[in-house]
Amino acid sequence: MIDQLLLGFATALEPQNLLFILLGVLLGQIVGALPGLGPSAGMALLLPLTFGLEPVTAVMMLAGIMYGGQYGGTLTSVLIAVPGEASGVMTAVDGNAMARQGRAGAALSISAIGSFLAGIGAVTAVALLAPPLASFGLKFNAPEYFLLALLGVLAIGSLGGSPIKSLAAAVLGLMIALIGVDPLTGTPRLSFDQPLLMKGIDFIPVVIGVFGIAEVLASLERIESVKPIRTRLRDMWLTSNDWAVCRLSIVRGGVIGLFVGIMPGAGASIASLLAYLTERKFSRSPETFGKGAIDGVAAAESANNAASHGAAIPMLSLGIPGSASTAILLAALILHGIRPGPQLMTQESALVWGLIASMFVGNVFLLILNLPLAPVFAALLRIPYVYLAPSILGISLVGAYAATLDISTVWMSLVFGLLGYAMIKFGIPRPPLVLALVLASLMETSLRQALLLSFGSPMIFLERPISALLLCAVALAIVLPVLTAIRQRRFAERMKRGAR
Amino acid sequence: MLRRTFTFGTAALCGALLAGTAMAQDMRAPEGPIEFTVGSGAGGSPDVIMRTYAQIMAEQGIVPNAIVVQNRSGGGHSNAYNHVLGLPGDETTLLTLASPVFTTPIVQGTPSVIDQITPIALLAESELVLLTTPDSPLNSLQDVVAAATEAPGRVRVAGGSSGGNDHILTGLLETASGTTLTYIPHESGSAGRATFLGGNVELHFATLSEALELITSGTGKPLAIFSEERRPEEAFANVATAREQGVDVVYTQFWGVGGPAGLDPAVAAWWADKFAKAAESPQFQEWLDANLYRANMLTLGDAGTYFADGQQTFRDVLTRIGLAK
Numbered sequence: 170m171i172d173q174l175l176l177g178f179a180t181a182l183e184p185q186n187l188l189f190i191l192l193g194v195l196l197g198q199i200v201g202a203l204p205g206l207g208p209s210a211g212m213a214l215l216l217p218l219t220f221g222l223e224p225v226t227a228v229m230m231l232a233g234i235m236y237g238g239q240y241g242g243t244l245t246s247v248l249i250a251v252p253g254e255a256s257g258v259m260t261a262v263d264g265n266a267m268a269r270q271g272r273a274g275a276a277l278s279i280s281a282i283g284s285f286l287a288g289i290g291a292v293t294a295v296a297l298l299a300p301p302l303a304s305f306g307l308k309f310n311a312p313e314y315f316l317l318a319l320l321g322v323l324a325i326g327s328l329g330g331s332p333i334k335s336l337a338a339a340v341l342g343l344m345i346a347l348i349g350v351d352p353l354t355g356t357p358r359l360s361f362d363q364p365l366l367m368k369g370i371d372f373i374p375v376v377i378g379v380f381g382i383a384e385v386l387a388s389l390e391r392i393e394s395v396k397p398i399r400t401r402l403r404d405m406w407l408t409s410n411d412w413a414v415c416r417l418s419i420v421r422g423g424v425i426g427l428f429v430g431i432m433p434g435a436g437a438s439i440a441s442l443l444a445y446l447t448e449r450k451f452s453r454s455p456e457t458f459g460k461g462a463i464d465g466v467a468a469a470e471s472a473n474n475a476a477s478h479g480a481a482i483p484m485l486s487l488g489i490p491g492s493a494s495t496a497i498l499l500a501a502l503i504l505h506g507i508r509p510g511p512q513l514m515t516q517e518s519a520l521v522w523g524l525i526a527s528m529f530v531g532n533v534f535l536l537i538l539n540l541p542l543a544p545v546f547a548a549l550l551r552i553p554y555v556y557l558a559p560s561i562l563g564i565s566l567v568g569a570y571a572a573t574l575d576i577s578t579v580w581m582s583l584v585f586g587l588l589g590y591a592m593i594k595f596g597i598p599r600p601p602l603v604l605a606l607v608l609a610s611l612m613e614t615s616l617r618q619a620l621l622l623s624f625g626s627p628m629i630f631l632e633r634p635i636s637a638l639l640l641c642a643v644a645l646a647i648v649l650p651v652l653t654a655i656r657q658r659r660f661a662e663r664m665k666r667g668a669r
Numbered sequence: 670m671l672r673r674t675f676t677f678g679t680a681a682l683c684g685a686l687l688a689g690t691a692m693a694q695d696m697r698a699p700e701g702p703i704e705f706t707v708g709s710g711a712g713g714s715p716d717v718i719m720r721t722y723a724q725i726m727a728e729q730g731i732v733p734n735a736i737v738v739q740n741r742s743g744g745g746h747s748n749a750y751n752h753v754l755g756l757p758g759d760e761t762t763l764l765t766l767a768s769p770v771f772t773t774p775i776v777q778g779t780p781s782v783i784d785q786i787t788p789i790a791l792l793a794e795s796e797l798v799l800l801t802t803p804d805s806p807l808n809s810l811q812d813v814v815a816a817a818t819e820a821p822g823r824v825r826v827a828g829g830s831s832g833g834n835d836h837i838l839t840g841l842l843e844t845a846s847g848t849t850l851t852y853i854p855h856e857s858g859s860a861g862r863a864t865f866l867g868g869n870v871e872l873h874f875a876t877l878s879e880a881l882e883l884i885t886s887g888t889g890k891p892l893a894i895f896s897e898e899r900r901p902e903e904a905f906a907n908v909a910t911a912r913e914q915g916v917d918v919v920y921t922q923f924w925g926v927g928g929p930a931g932l933d934p935a936v937a938a939w940w941a942d943k944f945a946k947a948a949e950s951p952q953f954q955e956w957l958d959a960n961l962y963r964a965n966m967l968t969l970g971d972a973g974t975y976f977a978d979g980q981q982t983f984r985d986v987l988t989r990i991g992l993a994k
Contacts, residue, residue, distance in 0.1 A: 209710075209711070212711065213710070213711030213712075213740055216711060216720065217720065217723070217724070217738070220724050220728075307863060307866055307867040307868075308867065309867075310863070310864055310867050310869050311864070311869075349744075350744070350745065350777070352854075352856070353831055353854050354776075354831050354854075354992060355745055355772075355773070355776045355777075355830070355831040355832050355992065356776055356777070356992070356994065357777050364747075364751065367744060367747065367777065368743055368744035368747065368748060369743070369744065371743070433859070433860065433863040434856075434860060434863065483863070487863070487866060488859075488879075488882060489859045489860075489862055489863050489866070490712070490859055493710060493712075496710065496711070496712035496713075496857075496859070497711045497712045499712060500711055500712030500713075500716065500717050500720075503717050503960070504717060504720055504721060504724070506955070506956065506959050508878055508881070508882060508959065508960070509882075510879070510881075510882025510883070510886065511882055511883070511886035511888055512882060512885060512886050573741075573743070573748070574739070574741065575741075575748065614855075614856065618853055618854075618855070618864075621825070621851060621853045622825065622853065622869055622870065624822070624823065624851070
């Protein structure tokens with residue numbers, strides 16, 4: 170195995186391959202930073218350019234776009250609070266809160282370092298343990314996915330602020346997700362025979378509207394008073410305290426991301442949400458979550474990069490793509506005449522190990538690229554808001570169009586911009602809406618698949634060991650906050666009585 | 670590299686000369702860059718097929734125009750076909766025909782797409798294989814029929830998507846054998862395959878290239894192939910057809926291409942000629958072999974008849990399983 174990895178490095182370090190890895194991660198960084206145009210769209214656009222290349226060079230470059238996108242997505246999340254992808258929602262909350270406190274540089278740096286360390290860890294796991302991890306990933310199916318998604322939706326209620334308002338926003342998100350076609354039968358529902366609604370409401374116009382456009386609208390009211398964020402150079406870098414706080418967050422985030430990544434049905438957005446929520450349980454200062462917690466940013470960003478690498482495990486050892494990006498990598502292989510499947514690792518070992526080695530190399534490139542540039546990008550926030558606002562609006566609307574090449578998406582994102590504006594005015598938190606929208610389809614589809622698998626018996630959730638464990642976690646997630654609340658109330662009453 | 674360019678150059682020249690002679694018939698080339706509209710995401714089978722054609726047409730100089738494969742995914746290919754239906758007479762946009770283009774209008778109760786577009790060519794066909802898990806007690810299609818007769822609805826199929834090719838085939842199998850199966854739809858074919866590989870269900874339909882991987886790696890056991898005759902490849906030589914096993918079902922998945930409504934017949938004929946030329950190239954034949962697909966090049970009116978027959982099968986099955994609106 171070590172021999173094969175060394176051979177892989179020999180391939181990855183050939184000058185031509187190095188160049189294409191660099192090109193891939195650069196492009197990934199750019200498409201990841203544009204809201205709407207995620208890594209998978211970028212990979213699809215560039216797929217034809219890889220036809221003249223050797224297959225191994227082509228997949229190295231495309232994979233570079235895939236994980237480079239996770240680094241790039243951080244930029245817009247932190248700087249303008251518009252997540253480039255669903256996996257960046259938590260970063261858009263805490264990372265952007267840090268930016269408003271003048272700590273954008275620190276947020277970007279810790280994201281780059283966290284993504285790097287978690288990425289390297291995940292690739293090591295791919296290299297050493299791909300086949301056993303892949304069969305572990307297969308133990309997760311519809312019942313487990315449903316409980317994971319349920320856990321996520323329940324946790325949204327506790328993201329901060331009023332739980333009632335958070336849950337209301339989450340329910341609105343779930344309702345929006347129901348519009349379109351029934352995912353299991355393909356029949357239209359809640360579409361009122363409107364072709365626009367029949368396509369369903371995608372995540373991208375919602376996130377662009379609710380985050381990007383709404384933010385600009387809200388700030389228009391106080392455009393005169395919005396001061397550019399004055400950052401001092403020493404706030405740009407990480408402090409030793411930051412590092413002490415984040416070390417373990419990166420490890421936890423990376424491990425969670427890897428495990429979610431190897432499940433063919435889950436994905437980076439669930440990974441970053443679960444890592445963020447786990448981190449709040451471990452954090453020494455959980456009250457800062459949602460208001461600029463650097464450990465929250467570190468965990469979420471480490472998790473989404475680890476997940477994007479972890480998705481390579483089912484792809485390489487089973488031929489099953491765990492994400493839109495890995496599906497395109499597989500397509501690239503097919504277009505180059507290579508048949509992906511369970512035998513890929515043995516039949517095309519040079520290609521597989523070259524790809525794995527290239528991921529180590531690409532992550533190093535991305536770290537070198539992002540660390541010194543973090544303060545530079547952070548300095549963009551010094552631009553007066555009068556100039557920044559129209560650019561944010563422009564980038565948002567172009568992103569909405571680029572996602573579908575359909576002008577109706579632009580209209581839809583404007584409508585959701587108004588909704589987001591109303592939510593800001595009424596003090597309703599926006600992340601629950603977006604997260605619930607992302608989780609809804611997984612939750613609905615997997616619940617119905619699970620019940621089809623069991624011929625309608627709910628016992629399937631108890632009969633499967635992993636599912637039973639997750640069910641306990643769900644029960645705890647519901648019962649614990651209630652118990653804590655009761656205990657606190659009793660404690661407060663006793664204190665009151667004691668004081669009398 | 671230089672050598673390769675040179676060969677392509679000569680091929681292009683030959684192609685141009687051939688095209689020149691064929692031009693004598695009623696053909697006219699479209700002007701400007703071309704869009705192949707695909708309703709699946711990048712990486713889906715229709716996308717891979719169109720990219721392969723686009724690549725060969727460009728490299729061999731069969732089509733001088735720039736070709737862009739554009740994914741307009743979502744809404745069961747309706748984003749893609751509505752885009753093309755909205756461009757009547759347009760000469761630079763072609764629609765990729767995959768099963769959702771046929772089934773989505775049937776399921777959603779909207780006007781048929783196939784009846785409106787201008788048929789150009791049938792591009793590729795793929796046979797389907799029925800697989801079970803390696804340790805399953807099922808060893809033949811008869812075993813499946815016996816099990817499903819004994820316990821109706823208790824034999825489960827992990828499938829691609831509702832109304833997809835494997836769903837239609839499940840329906841045909843139920844009708845021919847008088848049984849009931851439980852079809853479990855997924856977000857994609859590969860998501861269904863993950864459910865199958867995880868040992869959660871009994872059955873799974875796969876294309877030949879997917880099946881080959883599962884059979885040779887020992888993760889799937891073939892039960893039947895739904896073609897007229899057995900396949901010659903070593904892995905499939907012992908896989909009996911459904912007909913041999915007493916279940917009269919022959920079904921092939923197919924992909925085609927069409928133009929917008931009211932496309933100038935001369936332009937349609939030009940495209941039919943170009944697709945036929947690309948399909949004849951050794952490069953395409955090699956690709957077909959690698960993916961175990963079949964070429965059955967039908968163009969224009971013949972392709973139109975084929976598509977209409979396909980649509981009728983889809984409509985019959987979807988009506989019987991209660992999905993047609």
